[in-house]
Amino acid sequence: MRFDSPAEQNVSDRMKVLGQPLRRIDGPLKTTGMAPYAYERHGVAKDQLVGYPVGSAIAKGRIVSMDIDEAQASPGVVGIVTTLEMERLPKVDWNVAYLFGGREIQHYHQAIAVVVANSFEEARAAAALIRVEYEEDQDATYDLAAVRQERLSDDVEPIDNIGDFESAYASAEVTLDATYTTPGQCHAQMEPHATIAQWDGDHLTLWTSNQMIEWSRQALATTFDLPAENFRLDSPYIGGGFGVKLFLRADAVMAALAARKVGRAVKLALPRPMSANNTTHRGLTIQRIRIGASQEGKITAIGHDNATNTLPGGDGENGARATRRFYAGENRLLINRALEIHLPESNAMRAPGETAGLMALEIAMDEMAEKLGMDPVEFRIINDTQVDPSHPERQFSERHFIECLQRGAEVFNWASRNKAPGSRREGAWLIGHGVAGAYRDAPAETSGARVSVRPDGSIRVETDMTDIGTGSYTIIAQTAAEMMGVSLEVVNVDLGDSRHPVSAGSGGQWGAASSTAGVYAACLALRKKIAERLAVDPEALEFSEGYVRYNDQQTALSELASAGSITAEDSIEFGDFRSEEYQLATFGAHFVEVAVHATTGEIRVRRMLAVCDAGRILNPMTARSQVIGAMTMGVGAALMESLAVDTRHGFFVNHDLAGYEVPVHADIPEQQVIFLEGEDPYSTPLKAKGVGELGICGVSAAVANAVYNATGARVRDYPITLDKFLDRLPEIA
């Protein structure tokens, strides 16, 4: 089915099941430990052996030699695969770094060997016995600030160069020129990358943990030079991804290579200390932002120059991305400098580009508002735009950013905020308030599903869509229940299997909108099939309470399917109107209150509010979970998360969860989420968009602005740890 024009009134508008705050249907499995995650699928393949990886000890150079004799002789070892046994394996473009094979080392902890043994302990012990001799490149660069400095005069093709930024900025009445930095961030998802691999001839099955089943199937075809049909992936439960499981990764490749070598099933997980440097991270950024405005607060010029690290072929973290479309301003100069730095692969992490970009831009907006002597809420309202500033011929399909700000200001009681930085005190604590805007595109991707009515009257949905903890199972079940007129309990959803129709997968916050639209399309196809059987016009059919009703008659779905399941399959494809005529996006406003200890600088977030404009909300409970999780991640980015770079050795030093701190419960206070009522008919037949990435956008800047408001000390270098402003706190006796 093609989605070529805005959605009209349709079956999904009934909103009997959709739109309801229903608990996750996979919740009981997860809370009782019954949901099988990749590494725990002991039953799927017989006689599983265990693989343990070895990572490179250098960041750039080549392997001179590897001595595996001792490892080979170690108890329980069945086989070893080393990178020297093969040429560098081909990769697809989604991956920036190569995953395995050859002598060349591109980054620290690059996978260079896998030891297979009877037990995990034996494999790990043997892996430690492999001796590697390296030759290190002396010309490698690991210092983003230094490389940026050297290359600032490079001619870079701007992302947007509209009007005449330099003159408009030079003649603006009020200006800001400030540089912000964001560190590398680690996805730090709970479940590590893990795969069980088993070959049958030249057919491979992978039980794995992956957000994008079809992308990875295609990547496997490239890497192993076999037809895509030879690969099956199965990934029904995923313990978090945030982008780090979008692509085929070394766990799957090593498990597959190992299984081929030993002729048995092999399971392998990336050990936590390897995951930060072996996989991907959100790239570091250095962002220079210049804003010019009139005395009245109208932005006339906006410049955003982002520098970020990448290995050859990647984009890094493009901080200028959200600036393209967020605020009005006729003169715009936006640049992304993806600089080659030999740190591990920087790649997508939750709201890639927007997250780091808004961490900077939304502090800049706060600084501008202060210079103008304006309420930062008001300043943002004045600079709202209903057309895409980067393509003024395009309208935003729906944009209610102003309502987000106004509603938030009212609910948060913004009027009673601390107005003069550093002036409100409660005992030992300084109290501050901050606001920030949120922007994230609302893409949609082709998505398919297969839906059946089964003889017992239940509905089964099959799609390779994944649930990375987001609630896909539940909203897909809700969609099918709504469309087929049954209760949620009789819908059975099977996800993450490459034998099912190809879906949009989980990424870019397109998953919920796209996959439910795909299920909608398949349900329409099924309804049509049923209509044909009954020889009636599909429009005349009404599905409700497990019955099909037409012309005063009714038939139970179970009766219709008594002779065998009735199955239909379809896929939704999104027409160009969606992106050519309109810009689809989601918006939000974050309000935060913090307390900062006036003497020690300890920061405690006290209250958080998010107001989101994201089209129709398919399930307010799962959507809220997405947003509060993202707000939590935003607090982490604001206050503590930072991959520490060793610029001599070229790696992230704090590569475990003791060193890379993410928020704990004690860091997270009251969180309130409000979704504006609304629907976006330009988005999908269900009029829905995503919220999972919107939720993190802008959060960190709201925290940063609140810390500034509390203390009067502006920190432009994330994370905002106390050492960065201690000397600007009130004097001690």
Next chain:
Amino acid sequence: MRAFSYERAGSPQEAAAAAAAQEGAQFIAGGTNLLDLMKLEIETPSHLIDVNGLGLDTIEATAEGGLRIGALVRNTDLAADQRVRRDYGVLSRALVAGASGQLRNKATTGGNLLQRTRCPYFYDTNMACNKRAPGTGCAAQGGYSRQLAIIGGSEVCIATHPSDMAIAMRVLDAVVETVNAEGDTRAIPLADFHLLPGNTPHIETVLAPDEFITAVVLPRPLGGQHFYHKVRDRASYAFALVSVAAVIQPDGSGRIALGGVAPKPWRNEAAEAAMPNGARAVISRLLEGATPTEDNKFKVTLAERTLTAVLAEARG
């Protein structure tokens, strides 16, 4: 993790004798530090002597009016003990500021004192580290050293001792009691228990390889107000950037020790004489001669400020 042999000791002296009998033997108590380090092959004992069956898990009053804490008393139980909460609040507060509930349920008094540094380079076996592999160098210096020591370190090693419990015990003048393979016992003031790295950062305490900790003794209660203020990058479950253990008397005199700044609990009785002159005066004496790195020089200011906050709280 390397393969190892394992035995359960029957008595403290037997445990010590077992350690003397085999090179590379180590005691295992809660295992919360040792097992992690074994998995990463930072510790590679050839033989483990499990001491969990030895009893030593009670807290008893001493004739001198203090408490004898068995080496195997768990951190959770120690923190919750009525007498500790009433008379040694600084210890109870330090304990609950450490690790997590689950870890404290396993962690023991003896093991806590002997936990090893959290220097990130110590944890990465690809990196040079004089503590882990003597003579290889120190990757932390010139690298990422935000968490590391500002005082007491050497050119060879600037790791900190990460224990919270030990900082409080130092303020309380605790004494460590041990037994060896011959059955000889000794009592070591905590002040003398941990060693500065000098040229031998891998030797962290005065314990002989076969010496087993049986108890930690707290002298009579000090009275006064007890504080443990631990500053870190998140609200819980993180090691200290700086911590201050303090016992403050009504007349303004008192004792303080710092955590997070040195290879051992950092206290200097002479600096305490400056208490009436305020935090800055105390810290400037206590941290005299500090040699912080660019990454961690903020700890000097932070120590001053944290003590200021504690003194302000003491004044009420």
